[in-house]
Amino acid sequence: MSFHLFYETWSDELRQLVHQLRQAPIPPATEDDRRQLQELVQKVISHYDEYHRFKTSAAKRDALAFFTAAPGTTSLERSLHWIAGWRPTTAFHLIYTESSITLEIHVANLLRGLYNGDLRDLSMEQFHRVSQLKAETVQRENELTDQLCDWQDETTAMVGNIKMEKLAVIVEKAEDLRLKTIKSIMKVLTPRQAAEFLVAAADLHFGIRAWGVQHDSRRGMV
Template sequence: MRTQSKHIVDLKEVLIMSQRSNAYDHHKLEELVGRIVNDFQNYADKRSELADRSCSSYFAPSWNSSLENGLLWMGGCRPSSFMRIIYALCGSHAETQLSQYLLKMDGEVVDGHDGDSSMSELNATQLAKINDLHVEVIDKEDKLSKLSANMQEDVADMPIAVTAFSRDSVEADVAVEDALDKHEEGMAVLIADADKLRLETLKKIVEVLTPVQAAEFLLSGKRLHVSLHEWGRVREERRFGCARAEDAAAARGGAGKSKRSATC
């Protein structure tokens, strides 16, 4: 999360400096975008190494809020969501440009800048490539989701389910341990394949976009990631804080409990 936050600062600085000078520094933008993609590559490689030890931890990380874990797909975001971010940015920037155009017609002074295209100015060729990639990625996501579903069903198979039913003890025998180890190995392969798809999708998007557009896209994605992390944390603090207050009221004999519940 610290790396994500640093990337946000770096991207904002480069984009703002370029806007103020009315000319984008393509070399600096390409260098920064390349470094961010490489950081993601290193993250995926390291996670693949560590997944062999405790893969389950990456499917529902303890450092995430419940909100974040509820949105995860194979331990991360869906690669197809990258394209959804682009579509959202295109619409948002187009609305901004329309507002600026209307202000100009009314005689208002609107600050702008010359230079490379923004996300609102994706050309037909770029949009076609993004759309084709979207369809391709969704198909690959579906295949990985089916594999995950099969693995989840396997947990109710021999010997895990039968052993759990036939004994009161929670201790697992050798057969169960071997089955669980095999299951975790399969999960590690799944998360590695998912990270590979995420990385491939990111690289292909960056190739389609101009350096400016790529920087805007990465900035938006990272802001979304960090914001969801913070929103989830705040919501849990508020929710669990209310729960603790209600427990305290109940311990005092219920005094003030109804008032607290209404406030929560």
């Protein structure tokens, strides 16, 4: 199966999983509800695992395609890419956006006894851990960006299979970081918060995709 066909099928399945997350009891009222929510969250993570494996394999065959044509993506999506995909630190910006609170407001809400258990109610410990993860991810992003720059600056003597193999390794490392970032965030969040984050991430993914399709359609690119 080509990556394009895989991506379309994978996206359709992601929509179905996100729909199931939206339909899940939130907040979970019983232990069964909580277990169901955890299982759904794990299904979504496993779905991202599948994407990671297939894309990494495809990149080993033709890594350059993910920079020039990026199978299955629109021109808008490609303009936002970092090393053939979304920038890992985007996940942290999404958490901050979804929480929609400053530290002072959060403390004020806690003092007033306002607590819903969603992303607006991240604990101080959770905020601290998220900040640590973001700093670690930024550092790793910078390292991979430097590696890509070094690859681009290498002498023209290194061409053909050897150079493409090195690019494939960089893409694989970037994919590893994207997947690791999601999994690390899942460990910090409660099942309800994790479900909310995954739905928001999918909404962002599909929203950018829809805008990109409309943009390319107007330009006669699709």
